[in-house]
Amino acid sequence: MSEVYETLTGHRSIRSYTDEPVSDEQLTKIIEAVQAAPTSINGQQVTVISVQDPVKKAKIAELAGNQAWIAQAPVFLLFCADYHRARVAAEMNGQELVITSAIESIVVGATDVGIALGRAIAMAASLGLGTVPIGGARRSPLELIELLELPKYVFPVSGLVVGHPADTSHKKHRLPQAAIWHREGYHQEQMEALVREYDEQVSTYMQERTGGKESRNWSQTVSSFYNRIYYPEVRKMLEQQGFDFQ
Template sequence: MNQVYDTVTNHRSIRSYSNEPVSEEHLTMIIEAVQAAPSSINGQQVTVISVQDPETKARIAELSGGNPWIAQAPVFLLFCADFYRAKIAAELNGEELVVTDGVESIIVGATDAGLAMGNAIAVAESLGLGIVPIGGARRQPLELIKLLGLPDYVFPVSGLVVGHPAGASEKKHRLPQAAVWHKEKYNTELEGLIKRYDEEVSAYMLKRTDGKESRGWSQAVSSLYNRIYYPEVRTMLEQQKFDTK
């Protein structure tokens, strides 16, 4: 097929890493890929903070919910939506930064960070590195902001662990393509597809856990989405000068 296609479609989240460091050359390539990602109005609303200090990674692991692979892997990357540079640009031109008074700025920043992270993941995996995204970076975001010195108009979107895999990881089943690819208009008749997918995921979980766990996809998702599981996000956005109203 195609090398990029093969890399992307063979993605696996890695949660066990060796002690082998990630070279500066590979980190530079990853950041070059981040900067090459498209961004809204070419505003380049993304900043990446790389963390390799063991104590800082250990603290980030605590703030993110106790994920041990954050401390174990050699590199943690924090992807941030960043309008601080836009604030400077406004001041340089005698303008006022107003876009952060609306939720559009939050969508733009998060979208740009997601696009950039996608590039980073593809390049890291093409280099033989393992990764796992860390949504837990939003679990205690006020403490993370303080720890890493994020200024106003910048907020954490997601973390990314990068390192050399210590072992293999199974490829997870995805939703049927018909549930994701809707042609011409949205197809709301999805219940049957989701039920069949639940059966696939349940069989996968039974095998993976030696019969101890049989949750399907819908059960796993609904058990998380029945609450606001990162309740500090709104407070964090408002603290960083983003209007959420």
């Protein structure tokens, strides 16, 4: 019990890795944890593509916004929402795949991937490995789809870098629990005060981490991302892969 708690609450994103390879046994255990995750209607709408080829990893690093740790680490995992298997099942049973015409399929697929991704991160940590999720997998998704030959009804949601940590990064503060856990209903009246409290913690952390060179807080960071559509090709990618938004 305590080991699981420490693993889950001690998460750190690792962006520096040693040359030590990730073994097939370790990768297999990570994928077993992914497969054991719950999914909607037991549809198992998750596919993981492992990439270890240095040339492919370098290209993925470029497509993700020049994230060097993708190329440096021994393994990159791409987590995809996958309805290709459901299409095969439909054809086997003389049925039509209709769910991909509704936004529900996107919500379900992304949810299932999120649960699976969390399982993979936890399992990797239990094996002494470091990870960092890569939302940049959606930065140039059409090129990534072509590179990894994703069929129709499959789309990338997130990547995950896996390897042996070269160093242990600092554990970042999280929002106050009251901002995340709302009892019996959503308590929006307290949110600004909680965000301000958290901003002070993050600003202090950033000053300590950068030797006083930066004091950027959480609300400033989030605002700078969400004042634009920062991955504008996602809708085009979903349409290309056969999804609609009804």
